[in-house]
Amino acid sequence: MSFSFRLVTEPRALGPRAGVITTPHGTIETPVFMPVGTQATVKAMSPVELEEVGAQIILANTYHLYLRPGHELIARAGGLHRFMSWNRPILTDSGGFQVYSLGDIREITEDGVRFRSHIDGSYHVFTPERVIEIENALGADIAMCFDECVAYPSDRSYVERSVRRTTRWAKRCKAAHGRKDQALFGIVQGGVYPDLRKQSALDLAELDFPGYGIGGLSVGEPKSVMYDVLEETVSLLPVDKPRYLMGVGSVDAILEGISRGIDMFDCVLATRIARHGSVMTSTGRIIVRDARFAEDFGPLDPECDCYVCRNFTRAYIRHLLKAGEILGYRLTTYHNLYYLIKLVRGARDAILSNRFFEYKQEILMRTAKRSDS
C-alpha cells in the first residue's frame, strides 16, 4: 500500500486534529510521537519492546547510517526494516540537522555540504541527489528532503539566502526521488523570521509534497518564539497533509505543537534523559539517581501501568544506574517512551472527544513544577 493521509477531524487551518497516515508498513494514528533510532536502534530498546510501548513509527538518521554501517550494506540486507527487524513504518531524516550540528567541520555551497565524519574525520559530500540516493537505499516509508538548518540566532540576510537554497534543494530532492513506496516530505525553514517562514511554506506547498517537516526550531530560541513561528508556519501549510515538527519532544512543547495542528513529533530527549536517570512522570520529571530515592520502594510513576512500573522500584532502578548497569538504562528508557507515547495517544483521544484543551491544561498543570524545557 502506498502513502496517504486522511484527517478524522474537521479540516481547519489551525488547531488540534487527528488523522491516519497509511504507509507500506502499516498505518499511523496521529498525532504521533516517533522514538529516534539514530543508528538503526532506539538506544537500549529491542523492537519487541518498541511495540510494547506503543511505538507506531520510528525515526532513523541518514547521516549516521550512511557513515556506519553504510547505506549500501543496509540495502543489501534488504533495507532498513529488515536490517533492524522492525516491521512497522520508519522515517529517515536527511542529515541536514546532523550536518548543521557538525559546526566547524562542514562547508555549505549551492551544490551541497562537504563535511568530516565525526567517527574518523574522513571527508564526505552530501548533495540533495546524494541524500535521496541514500534514503532510497535505506528504504524508509517516509524520507525527508535535504535542508539546511540554521543556528539561532542567525542574521536575517543569511537565513534568507539559506531558506531559498533549501527550497532549491527541495526541488532537486523531488526530481531525484524515484521510489514509489516511499513518501518524500519537504522541510520548512526560515529561522525565527515570520516572513521567511511564510515564503518557505508557500514555496514548498507549491511543490506539492505528501507531507511537511518544520525544521530549525527548538535550536535555542525562546519557547514563546518557537510557538509563534509555529503558528505562522502551520497556517500556511496544506490542511490535508501531515505536519511534522522536527526534533521537538518535551511534554509542554508537544502539547503546544498539537494545539497548533502538528501531527508528528520526534526527539531524542525522552531516551537521552532516561540514560542520565531522568524520568518523566505524571507529576513531572524526577531524577531517579538522586539520593532521596535510595529507599523509595514505589514505582517510577505511581500512575503508570508499564512493565517497568509494574515490576521495579525507584530504589532498584537507582541502584542499577549508580552501578552503571545496562538494565538501568533499559528501564528508564522503556518507561519514558511508554509515558510519552501514551501522553500523545491520550491527546489524540482527547481531540476525538473534544476535550483536548482540558487534557492539555491538566497535564501542563500537573507536570509544570518539575518539568523543564
Add this chain to the structure above:
Amino acid sequence: MSFSFRLVTEPRALGPRAGVITTPHGTIETPVFMPVGTQATVKAMSPVELEEVGAQIILANTYHLYLRPGHELIARAGGLHRFMSWNRPILTDSGGFQVYSLGDIREITEDGVRFRSHIDGSYHVFTPERVIEIENALGADIAMCFDECVAYPSDRSYVERSVRRTTRWAKRCKAAHGRKDQALFGIVQGGVYPDLRKQSALDLAELDFPGYGIGGLSVGEPKSVMYDVLEETVSLLPVDKPRYLMGVGSVDAILEGISRGIDMFDCVLATRIARHGSVMTSTGRIIVRDARFAEDFGPLDPECDCYVCRNFTRAYIRHLLKAGEILGYRLTTYHNLYYLIKLVRGARDAILSNRFFEYKQEILMRTAKRSDS
C-alpha cells in the same frame, strides 16, 4: 516449601546424574547452569528475558550487594527476590572469591578478612558470622559458606592451613545460620592437592550441609589438573546432596563437570564474552565483531531458535557492537545464555535417555575447533 534434593537417576559415587532441587521459590532441574547477576541484575538482561532463555536459578554476589546498595536496604525492600523482581530461586555466593580477587587490598586472619572496597577504598571486615548475617538479609534460597579461595599456584603448607581454616569457618557459618527458608552449602577447598581436597570434603561432609560447592578451581591451573581434582573431590561427597562447581562455565568444562557428577554451574564467561562480541554457537565460538561478518546476513547460530537468532543477523549485531549500542550487548548476552542453558538442559535429557557420553562427544567435537577454555 523448604530445601530438598532428589536424584532422578541411580545414585552413584561418580558419573553424570540428573536431579531436582526444591526451594522456596520453585524447583530446579539439574544439571543446571546459573547465570550470574553480580549486582542484582544479570548484565544486560531483564527478568522476563531470563525466563525466556530458560534460567531456573540465578546467582548474586554478596560482596557486591553488601557494598552497593547494601544488604540492609535490600532487606527493607523485602529481600533480593523482590528487590530485583525475580521470583525464581537465587543463590548468593559468600564473597570469598571476590575477597580473594582483591589481592593486595585484603588481609586474612583466623577471625575473618579485612579488605578495602573496590568502589571507594573504605575498609570492611568479613567474618563467617558477618557474611551469614548479610546472606540472611539478602534472603536467597541458597547461601554459601564464607571460605578462602587460594591462588594457583600456592604452597602446600599455605593451602593446608587455609583449608583447615575454611572448615573452621564453615562450622562458624553453620552455627550462625538461622534462616529456615535458606539452605547453606559448604565449600570444599584444597587447591590442587588431592589429599587436602579429600580432607576438606570429608570434614565438610561431616558437618552435613544440604549441598556442597567445590571452590578454588578454574583459577589458573591446567584443565587436566582441574578434572583430576574434581574427580577425587566429587567421589568423597555425599551422593544424595547437590554438588556445585563454582565459577566454571565454558562448554567443555561444564560437560567434563557433568561427566564427573556435578549438578550446578555458574560463570560470568557467557555474559562477559558476549559484551565483547564473542558468541557461543553449535560449531564453536565466533567473534561477531570481526570484519568478516560485516555482510553476513545469517543468524548468530544457524541451529539456534532463540529470539535473537530468529530476528537478527550477524551483520546487524556487528554494527550495533561497533557503534557501542546497548542492544548489541543485549542480543549477544541473550543468545549466549540461551545457548549455554539449552546445552546443559540437553545434557540432562541425554543423561535421562542414557546417551550423555555421545551427546558430550558430539558437542566437544563440533565446538572444539573454535572453542577455547
